[in-house]
Amino acid sequence: GAVVSQHPSWVICKSGTSVKIECRSLDFQATTMFWYRQFPKQSLMLMATSNEGSKATYEQGVEKDKFLINHASLTLSTLTVTSAHPEDSSFYICSAAPASGGTDTQYFGPGTRLTVL
């Protein structure tokens, strides 16, 4: 149990285009989902926290108009990278906290590698 999926697993796009990444909790409901960004050989950096049905909370320095987050249901959150540029190339990872367990318990997705040409 407690499986989180991400789609796509990797994506290559041209500069200036937008890319949507989906994060799904497959066998549990997630009140809260988190989006992280990880550069090569670096740690995870939290980008934003999203709660179902409300606006996401962005970390300092993360542009909310560039990284659009939607948490429309208890099992799905999406991250849209708008007008992507090469510096947006990174590994994007989501995590989901079960509705019943607070936010200490987070299950991570397998990640999405974005390459912007």
Next chain:
Amino acid sequence: GENVEQHPSTLSVQEGDSAVIKCTYSDSASNYFPWYKQELGKGPQLIIDIRSNVGEKKDQRIAVTLNKTAKHFSLHITETQPEDSAVYFCAAKGRNYGQNFVFGPGTRLSVLP
């Protein structure tokens, strides 16, 4: 805010030996400390965690110890196997609602056969 340091950044051990990774945190209010294993190209996987009301926790070959006074916690892997090779991240989280994980920079563990 919370700051988590992790050492060493890389660690090589012979198969069957033990590996120890240490993390320190700055916020004495942090009360939850998970450890994650990340294999190449994959998301992090929780391997063990400890809360501030416990000093030690063990799960088969993996153990975590916590020293609240010194604000450090350590991951111990015994009888290492090649499949333990991965990047390990520690994290700390405060008890207040809305506080999120702060991750350490990671340790790349290589278990040599």
